[in-house]
Amino acid sequence: MMSKTKERILEASIKTFNEFGIANVRLQQIADASEISVGNLAYHFKNKEAIVSYTYDYIFTEFSDILSNYLYIDNFQGLDKNLHQYYTFFMKFRFFFTDMFEIERNYPEILDKWHRYTNRMLLQIKSRIEFDVQRGIIVPQSEEMNELLASNIWMSIIFWLPQRILRGLPAEEKLFKEAVWSQMTPYLTDRGEEEFIAYIYPVLI
Amino acid sequence: MMSKTKERILEASIKTFNEFGIANVRLQQIADASEISVGNLAYHFKNKEAIVSYTYDYIFTEFSDILSNYLYIDNFQGLDKNLHQYYTFFMKFRFFFTDMFEIERNYPEILDKWHRYTNRMLLQIKSRIEFDVQRGIIVPQSEEMNELLASNIWMSIIFWLPQRILRGLPAEEKLFKEAVWSQMTPYLTDRGEEEFIAYIYPVLI
DNA sequence: GTCTATAGAGTGATAGAC
DNA sequence: GTCTATCACTCTATAGAC
Numbered sequence A, B: 001m002m003s004k005t006k007e008r009i010l011e012a013s014i015k016t017f018n019e020f021g022i023a024n025v026r027l028q029q030i031a032d033a034s035e036i037s038v039g040n041l042a043y044h045f046k047n048k049e050a051i052v053s054y055t056y057d058y059i060f061t062e063f064s065d066i067l068s069n070y071l072y073i074d075n076f077q078g079l080d081k082n083l084h085q086y087y088t089f090f091m092k093f094r095f096f097f098t099d100m101f102e103i104e105r106n107y108p109e110i111l112d113k114w115h116r117y118t119n120r121m122l123l124q125i126k127s128r129i130e131f132d133v134q135r136g137i138i139v140p141q142s143e144e145m146n147e148l149l150a151s152n153i154w155m156s157i158i159f160w161l162p163q164r165i166l167r168g169l170p171a172e173e174k175l176f177k178e179a180v181w182s183q184m185t186p187y188l189t190d191r192g193e194e195e196f197i198a199y200i201y202p203v204l205i
Numbered sequence C: 001g002t003c004t005a006t007a008g009a010g011t012g013a014t015a016g017a018c
Numbered sequence D: 001g002t003c004t005a006t007c008a009c010t011c012t013a014t015a016g017a018c
Helices: A004-020 A027-034 A038-044 A048-069 A077-092 A100-106 A108-134 A143-167 A173-187 A190-199 B004-020 B027-034 B038-044 B048-069 B077-092 B100-106 B108-134 B143-167 B173-187 B190-199
Strands: none
Touching: A004 A027, A004 A038, A004 A048, A027 A038, A048 A077, A048 A108, A077 A143, A077 A173, A100 A108, A100 B143, A108 A143, A108 B143, A143 A173, A143 B100, A143 B108, A143 B143, A143 B173, A173 A190, A173 B143, A173 B173, B004 B027, B004 B038, B004 B048, B027 B038, B048 B077, B048 B108, B077 B143, B077 B173, B100 B108, B108 B143, B143 B173, B173 B190
16 A cells, blocks of 8 residues: 555656656655655655656556557457557656656666566557458558558557657647557558548547 | 867767766766866866757758758659668767757757757658659648658658667668658559669668 | 755866966 | 866765654
8 A cells, every 4th residue: 555655756756757857856856746855755765766666667557557458349449549548648657758768778677667568569559450450451461561560550659749749749639649540541451441430530530 | 170179079979978868978978088188178168068069060960961962863762862861870879869858858959950950851751752742653642641641751760769779679771761661652653662662672671 | 754954975167277 | 278176066865853
């Protein structure tokens, strides 16, 4: 069970990390945002790394939930719901991306977890493609092309928000979904296109 | 004319930024890598921000060269050569990406330039698509779809290397080109496919 | 559990000799 | 142009009272 204070520290960490980036956040800032003293902060976490790890563990739990919730149902609605969950996740934990390389350089253990979860995500996308090929929704491609398509879809999901931030453009769920779907639409069969128009197209307009 | 020392500082900055990231690099490290003292470093640059700005100005000059070198010739070779230049650029200035968000948060003036150059890049991709539609190589799409396609190609170019780094996978020019071309291939006309097989396909195998 | 106070190790930037 | 020495400040982490 999480103590009230620890929960406040977690929320404060997410908030300040999102705003300033992990490397630029001082213990004092986290303490201030938690409305406790730095000494008290030290009582709950032995150092900054412990705070960062704890925060990422929390995030990975949410990420894992999204992966587990995924439904292989016979239309695109499962995938669309999934995209909605990713979008909400990314908006809530902006620093998950903006600090990717800070993690890559300075937190090897967190990076390992990052690798594991993103690999799970990629595998899920790939098996989704295979599932849709089997049910005649996506035109069969070579194994290589499937791999490339999965990678492109994954990149669209992961880097869409960072790309908007870097271009100084606002984020909108509709645009996010549009970008991801645009990776898939060229490979739809006639039946796939019907399904797309029935279930997804209404969502995009 | 660049002084010998200033040039050494520039090289040292690129090297250390690539390795540790801008925020983690100390003036002492740049001085060491330049084989000069911190005091001498201060003689050439009044503060760290000046070093970062100077380094980015140099990088943007190279980036601008790539944009200027672009050729609208009647086959895909101009584009392929362009991709080669981008790849070389990205490998040489890894921190250009890994520190994108450090720039976004702490160097607003550099961010402005980043915006300008990436917008130029996007426009170039978009007009390339229009050029290829006109000469019957790409299937005509709606204005919206062209915009989306350009954005997808741009994202593939910009985020391909970061994505490899984050997945812990090695970078290879062939794979980079494959990823970028895969965004375009679904939209090729029959003539476009012929051209692709003649000029690009041999490069990818 | 929570606080204040402070040690201790940097870290950017400057002063001034050569 | 280049160096050494050092100031002034920031930031993490710890000690110890309540």
